[in-house]
Amino acid sequence: MTEPAQAHTVTPENRSRHGRPRRGAPLPLMLPALVGLAFLLLPLLALLIRAPWRSLPEQLTSAEVWQALQLSLVSATAATAVSLVLGVPLAWLLARTDFPGRGLVRALVTLPLVLPPVVGGVALLLALGRNGVVGQWLDAWFGITLPFTTAGVVVAETFVAMPFLVISVEGTLRAADPRYEEAATTLGASRFTAFRRVTLPLIAPGIAAGAVLAWARALGEFGATITFAGNFPGRTQTMPLAVYLALQNDPAAAIALSLVLLAVSIAVLAGLRDRWTTAST
Amino acid sequence: MTDIDETPAGLRALDLPGQGLDARLVVDRGTFRLDVALTAAPGDVVALLGPNGAGKTTALRALAGLDPLTGGHLRLDGAALDRTPPEARPVGVVFQDYLLFPHLSALDNVAFGPRCRGATKAEARAQAAEWLTRMGLAGHSGAKPRRLSGGQAQRVALARALATRPRLLLLDEPLAALDARTRLEVRAQLRRHLAEFEAVAVLVTHDPLDAMVLADRLVVVEHGRVVQEGTPSDIARRPRTDYIAQLVGLNLYRGRADGHTVRLEDGPALTTTEDLSGPVFVAFPPGAVTLHRDRPTGSSARNLWRCEVAGLETHGNQIRADLTGALPLAADLTTVAAAELDLHPGAVVWAAVKAAQTHAYPA
Numbered sequence: 001m002t003e004p005a006q007a008h009t010v011t012p013e014n015r016s017r018h019g020r021p022r023r024g025a026p027l028p029l030m031l032p033a034l035v036g037l038a039f040l041l042l043p044l045l046a047l048l049i050r051a052p053w054r055s056l057p058e059q060l061t062s063a064e065v066w067q068a069l070q071l072s073l074v075s076a077t078a079a080t081a082v083s084l085v086l087g088v089p090l091a092w093l094l095a096r097t098d099f100p101g102r103g104l105v106r107a108l109v110t111l112p113l114v115l116p117p118v119v120g121g122v123a124l125l126l127a128l129g130r131n132g133v134v135g136q137w138l139d140a141w142f143g144i145t146l147p148f149t150t151a152g153v154v155v156a157e158t159f160v161a162m163p164f165l166v167i168s169v170e171g172t173l174r175a176a177d178p179r180y181e182e183a184a185t186t187l188g189a190s191r192f193t194a195f196r197r198v199t200l201p202l203i204a205p206g207i208a209a210g211a212v213l214a215w216a217r218a219l220g221e222f223g224a225t226i227t228f229a230g231n232f233p234g235r236t237q238t239m240p241l242a243v244y245l246a247l248q249n250d251p252a253a254a255i256a257l258s259l260v261l262l263a264v265s266i267a268v269l270a271g272l273r274d275r276w277t278t279a280s281t
Numbered sequence: 282m283t284d285i286d287e288t289p290a291g292l293r294a295l296d297l298p299g300q301g302l303d304a305r306l307v308v309d310r311g312t313f314r315l316d317v318a319l320t321a322a323p324g325d326v327v328a329l330l331g332p333n334g335a336g337k338t339t340a341l342r343a344l345a346g347l348d349p350l351t352g353g354h355l356r357l358d359g360a361a362l363d364r365t366p367p368e369a370r371p372v373g374v375v376f377q378d379y380l381l382f383p384h385l386s387a388l389d390n391v392a393f394g395p396r397c398r399g400a401t402k403a404e405a406r407a408q409a410a411e412w413l414t415r416m417g418l419a420g421h422s423g424a425k426p427r428r429l430s431g432g433q434a435q436r437v438a439l440a441r442a443l444a445t446r447p448r449l450l451l452l453d454e455p456l457a458a459l460d461a462r463t464r465l466e467v468r469a470q471l472r473r474h475l476a477e478f479e480a481v482a483v484l485v486t487h488d489p490l491d492a493m494v495l496a497d498r499l500v501v502v503e504h505g506r507v508v509q510e511g512t513p514s515d516i517a518r519r520p521r522t523d524y525i526a527q528l529v530g531l532n533l534y535r536g537r538a539d540g541h542t543v544r545l546e547d548g549p550a551l552t553t554t555e556d557l558s559g560p561v562f563v564a565f566p567p568g569a570v571t572l573h574r575d576r577p578t579g580s581s582a583r584n585l586w587r588c589e590v591a592g593l594e595t596h597g598n599q600i601r602a603d604l605t606g607a608l609p610l611a612a613d614l615t616t617v618a619a620a621e622l623d624l625h626p627g628a629v630v631w632a633a634v635k636a637a638q639t640h641a642y643p644a
Contacts, residue, residue, distance in 0.1 A: 177380075179376065179380055180380055180382060182347050182367070182380075183374070183376060183380040183382075184382075184393070184397075185346075185347075185366070185367040185368045186345050186346075186347070186367050186368075186370075186372060186373065186374040186442075187368075187373075187393050187394035187397055187441065187442075187445055188368050188369075188394055188397035188398045188445055189368055189393070189397045190368055191368075193397060197393070198382055201382075201384040202382075202383070202384060
């Protein structure tokens, strides 16, 4: 990259980012690092190696794949939308107000992050199922049944994905200077106007990052979805469910579906990359 | 309302009872208690001056409604504001670091207030443009705050606060965020804008120069209490606490006068020109102190003490000596004089002050 005349001088290119000349890493660090890297990359590589490239166009244009992909995208987007509508105000409540038991509420909000999704699905069934604590009334009064419907998929994905958004937005809110809201109120803005016209634009990048995380989590959601919404093609069978099912009887289709999800994941990562690199420097 | 502006300055408060600011601010914050009374007529510029932690900013936040009052009262132009939320108070605030909304242009920052107070978008922007022009910032209306210099940001913040047509303008350390060079220029501009402002302005500062240049009246706050208030010249001439004496650069002592002699509370007596009796303050500038290596003979100075040098520092183009002994004392002398006297910490010197250079006043 450097011109021959400069090859032996120290140019910025052959210095590390912190201005020190590059030196070899010690072996006890280098070896496990490389093994770790290989461990993370190998499965993805295998996916590409074993992909049925020839029959891929055919696999991907089949009605089942499109159905599952469409359902996945729609339900993940809907779950993200619900998460935004409910999660941003919840994050504001946690970051900006003080009420007794706030710490406990915060812990409960983050619980779905660590809860096995299958347990989440069971819990959702007990709450919103046809005989559930709330579900029986939904059924009796409004004729609404959530389990084993597309709406149920959205509910299950929202349950698992919303905490990601809440945590991300709450962190951004805490980092944002609350005095901007005060400045807005001295200019005649109500607390809600101050939130809408000042705070919301200030934390927009955090909201966007949280939404992308939530969307990616919803897209990959498996356990809560299959438990709460079942596995009905065209209605509740999302991509991850389709992949799992296909693996039993049509491995080539499973690989093809996996590739699609991998592509989507890489696209999400590329979309986030700018934000993450700017955040770390 | 125009007759307010035409009334001579000193008479306004008397002529229009109920106009302007009438407040007693009591705020309890754990171990800290603020209890400050403030009154001002329309057109007045009052400076709350005090050391860090004195409660100045707390007072400002209470006036703006950002912190609730524990007690006291707050009336502005006759209306009680104690229970009014900040968004409904006719109060404008210029914050210390301005807090311009970073996602809005200078124009939209200024238009924010009028917009919240019911103007249409077009009206609000027209008003904002007018304010920016008045501040000499017409060419910067599209700029985001981070592209503005410190002085420009300060003027945008002032325009934003004034655009809501407040009856009380609050400024928190308005010049603290600026570097020394910008400060001088912005101070002069701010003084002009405050002079034009027809309602009450209260500014908070720990800088005596800012306070004296910008305000008609100073209210000095220490430990949450008002310790002295008056015109800048009155405060500069007759300080009543050590903090103020230090700010205005005077040696200050408290004692009991009997004719021309003032006996200090725990120290020697001072001879003054004033003929007073009872508790008094005595003040004199460090420049009035002359230092001698040996006890001066035949000196006309009536006040002479043996002192020890505790410390030396440069002060402008002079040396300031901190002296201990019969009474603590600051003395200014030239570098040459300091060298000739061979001053160093621990050195013993004689300090003399002429009675004519002291100033005594009732405590």
